[in-house]
Amino acid sequence: MLCFGTLVLKFSREMGKIFHVVSLKHLLLVSVALNVSLILRVINISEKKILHSNSAHVSKNIQLSSSSLTSFANARIEAQNGEERVINLDHGDPTMYEKYWQQEGDKTTIVIPGWQSLSYFSDVSNICWFLEPEFAKEVVRLHKVVGNAITENRHIVVGTGSTQLFQAALYALSPQDALEPISVVSAAPYYSSYPSITDCLKSGLYKWAGDAHSFKKEGPYIELVTSPNNPDGFVRQSVVNRNEGILVHDLAYYWPQYTSISFPADHDLMLFTVSKSTGHAGMRIGWAIVKDTEVAKKMTKYIELNTIGVSKDSQLRAAKVLKVVSNSCESSSSEGENFFEFSHNQLATRWELLRLAVQKSGQFTVPEFAPQFCTFLRRDFKPQPAFAWLKCEQEEVNDCESFLRSKKILTRSGKHFGFSPKYIRISMLDRDQNYNLFVQRLSNIISS
Amino acid sequence: MLCFGTLVLKFSREMGKIFHVVSLKHLLLVSVALNVSLILRVINISEKKILHSNSAHVSKNIQLSSSSLTSFANARIEAQNGEERVINLDHGDPTMYEKYWQQEGDKTTIVIPGWQSLSYFSDVSNICWFLEPEFAKEVVRLHKVVGNAITENRHIVVGTGSTQLFQAALYALSPQDALEPISVVSAAPYYSSYPSITDCLKSGLYKWAGDAHSFKKEGPYIELVTSPNNPDGFVRQSVVNRNEGILVHDLAYYWPQYTSISFPADHDLMLFTVSKSTGHAGMRIGWAIVKDTEVAKKMTKYIELNTIGVSKDSQLRAAKVLKVVSNSCESSSSEGENFFEFSHNQLATRWELLRLAVQKSGQFTVPEFAPQFCTFLRRDFKPQPAFAWLKCEQEEVNDCESFLRSKKILTRSGKHFGFSPKYIRISMLDRDQNYNLFVQRLSNIISS
Structure with a gap:
């Protein structure tokens, strides 16, 4: 336990540097002695430090101050009652990103007069x-900065979220x-909303x-290729590969916080969304x-x-947010912390904790996952x-979603993704206190 | 002509008071001597006065100043080349309302921080x-203030414009x-987008x-009742009246700038939109x-x-705009000019000019139209x-849309509204310079 304690303290110091990348392989070696709740306590201390270090900025902005301190206070109260609380990780609500945008202060604040x-x-x-x-200008710029998609000689179509654009693509x-409707397919496990939409x-x-x-029908079809895939995160290509196929590439997660950028994507029709790139799901852009x-x-x-x-309004706001993201990538010293470095490190920590x-x-x-070189972050990562x-690996558990619901953890069953109910999808993008409570609770589910 | 000149000057003084209501019946008596272009010149002078009288406010706000002066300058250049210019009144783009919102300054300005x-x-x-x-709170308040709809014990559903809500209602x-799709009907002339949507x-x-x-089919059906109607402006009720009918009331234009508010509407499903109530079409709310x-x-x-x-973002902005509208109605002295009085008077002038x-x-x-008492403005009006x-009353003109297109006036043909192509729909909500050029050009179309 002492050895593990030292390790945890080292981990916490790294956290204190706002989640700089650390090789955590050695942590796995002492997994027997693992105490996730101790790690979480240490993370809480680090969070307090981050909040405290922001106070100079916070004092300049009363709105931020009151809102984030209130949520901080609420988080403490919730933590005390944590065991009773239902943790909802069914949706991919990207509230994890609030922290970055609070830290960046008023850089992305937008003012819209009434006659605009x-x-x-x-x-x-x-x-x-x-x-x-x-908005179009900033979309093109961001793809150039990140190197994840070709935009030259392409049309940009804006939508009320990529969900509307998916339907626009089908239309x-x-x-x-045609005499009958065209078939729409996607390799299972596929995004759970595709069939119902x-x-x-x-x-x-x-x-x-x-x-x-398992699609065997002759004739034209539309194949949805989600890469990296929702729900499982693997990089994908089309699987049907017949010459009458039309492909729609849903690249919502092809950003360096989630996966290595290995080339600028160059497909016929590619979908992106601010919900998953910058975290602004409420904008619906x-x-x-x-x-x-x-x-x-x-x-x-x-x-x-x-x-x-x-x-x-949302397009103008999104333009500003994308601009600040690009600025943060191009000159991190004067323009704030690199958005993708920050969120990449947040997710790296979360995945370590989950594992x-x-x-x-x-x-x-x-x-x-296998590691791959990222042309944007200029390093290998998984x-x-x-x-x-x-x-759920327990033999007696066939319905993993129900099993976790009994532990007050709400997730989405594999059956909605055209897959086995022994699988579930869990959002990794919730706020810290919710996510931390989740991994703590998960770690305590042990064989009876 | 002298008599008419005096009349025009009187009319212009009324305009100078920012379109206070005037009885213009006597103008019609001298219609033989009518010179619309003279009226329009006088209106231009009045507009300059309005713009000038706003300059104290404008100087406080560089953004408004530059934007409105640029558009003012552009308007002058356009006016010089007016005869060459295509006037597009096909869409109901509500830019007429910009003037009110510019006049009200920063009351409706909204600030959205990046983490919101x-x-x-x-x-x-x-x-x-x-x-x-x-947003929900301000919707309820505005309906109470105007008295045009019951909201107690009702659900409010927000949509990306009322177009999305219309489809949500159909769904x-x-x-x-059912074995076959339900029939959707509306009395012609009906809103041209209903069939294609x-x-x-x-x-x-x-x-x-x-x-x-002409709907005779037995069984369930959905009837769309648009009141006042788009395109013709008449107050409407359902026409099929069979017991298996389901009604959707599109009340986008049931506001006191367009029609008398005679009672608070109390239908099962009513649709409204900011596009036509406050003029903020770009919000899509x-x-x-x-x-x-x-x-x-x-x-x-x-x-x-x-x-x-x-x-x-748009919901929050719409909430602020509706709030300012309600405030303007409740205490016009301190909270700016009553929004509905202002826009009612603008439209009154435009209709007089059109006639x-x-x-x-x-x-x-x-x-x-017949006049009716308005419970909100507390007077009778048409x-x-x-x-x-x-x-188009000319015998030789069967396609009114083409005829006006040849005069460089773009309108929407009656055929899109399930009606005769001898009719066209013209937007009354464009910016002043466009609208004024339109009536001037229309007045000059005389029998050859």
Whole structure:
């Protein structure tokens, strides 16, 4: 225990440097002596330090001060009653990112006067006439800075989140005069919302056809390729590979906090969202990068019919946030901490804690990933996805979601992802106090 | 001409008082001598006065100053080349309202810090979990202030404009397991987007079935009642009236700038939008007032599937705008000019000008309305809709839209509204310089 205590203190010092990368392999060697709750206590001390070190900035801004101190106080009260509390990790609510944006203060604050953005139109010269030019500019810049997607000679279509763009893509890619709806497939485990979004209106244009692995039907089809994949985090390619296939690449998680950037993606139709890149899910802003002009036109038409465009307020705010992210990457000394370094390190810590908890419990497994070189962070690392795809290894547990619900941990069952209910998806992006309570509780689930 | 000149000067003095209500009946008596372009020149002088009188405020705010002066300068250049310019009044883009919001200065300015609204969730205790409580509060307050809708014991569902809510209503009201899609009807002339929105995905749940007047099919149906109606401005009730009918009331224009408020509307499902009430179309915010809990749940589900909620930024901004509108109604002296008085007077002037131009031209007609008492403005007035439903009376003109296009005036043909192409819809909500150029050009279309 002494040896482990020293290790924990070393770990805490690293935490104090705001989660600088550490090799934690040696921690695994002493897994027998693991005490996750002790680690968490140490993390709490580190969090207090971070909060305290921010106080100079905080005092300049009363709004931040009161809000973050209140939440800090609430977090303490919750921690005391932690054992009673339900931990909801069913949704991928990206509140983990609040910490970074609070730390960066008013850099991303936006002021919108009352007479701004009254018109439906943003840029009548653009195919996507409701796309704010400033937002488009910052999307292009960020992809260049990160190197994760080609934007030259492509159309950008903005959407009310990438969910709307996914539907716009289905509308644009489906033949309008076919005798039957085109099949929409994705390799299981696939994003749980794909089937219900595709089929909710019983469209005559397209129809959910399930797992791409078992798709045998002849003729045209649309394959959704989510890479890295939601829920399991693996990098993916299409699996059907027939010449009548049309591909939609959902690259919501192709950012350096989650996975190595190995090349700028260059697919026909790629979807991105601020919800998962910067954490601003409440903005409801996504974008598509589209090669074909006719497809971009039809996607725009769908969004016109569906919502007559996309909130200008959120586009302007997203433009500012993306700008600050790019600035942080280009000159970290004067422009604040590199956004991706910060969030990468947060997730690295969370994944280490999860693996430690899983090891201590002995009842679960999580995916093992191979490291890969990241052209953006310029080092090798293993994927650290936004979701953990956890398997209940106990023979008697067939429904892992129910099992964890009995422990007051809400997750999403594998069955919603076209997979076994022995698996569950867990959000890795919740606030610290929730996440820490979760790993603590998980580590205490031991064989009876 | 002298007599008319005096009249015009009187009219211009009234304009100088920022469009206070005047009885203009006597103007019609001298219609033979009408010179619309002279009136417009006088209005231009009045506009300059208004802009000048705002300069004290403007100087406090560089952003407003530069933006409005630039547009003012541009307007002058455009006016010089007015005859060459295409006037686009096809869309109901509500830029007329910019003037009021500029006049009110920073009352509706909103500041959003970077760490706000990261979560998908707004209020997990509400059926509509993405509804910002502050927005809901201001919606309820405004309806109480104006007296145009009952909100007590109703659910509020927020949408990305009322267009999304219309689709949410179709989803919620359609039987999920019917053998064939439910019929969706509306009395012609109906809103031109209803058919294309309803049928764009070839839904198996619902199907556009055309003009409600000629709908004879037995069984359940959904009837859309737009009141006041888009395009013609008449107050409406359902026309099918069979017991299996389900009604959706689109009340986007049931506000005192357009029509008399005669009672608080109390229908099962009512749709409203900021685009037409306050003019903030770029926000993409609408709301539904819903009696039935299950319907509210299903509408929420649709919006969850369609866009995972609604922009928080725009909801917060809309809350502030509605608050300022309510404040302006409750104490006009300290809280700025009553929003509805201001915009009512703007539209009153525009309708007078339109009727004068129509009379001078002799080639067109517009609807005649009966006056009705308004419980909000506490006086009788005739409807002054957001659109003019204009008819080409020339025998040789069958396609009014093409005819006006040849005069470089873009409008929407009656055929899109399930009606005769001898009719067109014209937006009454464009900016002053565009609208004034339009009436001037219309007045000059005379029989050859």
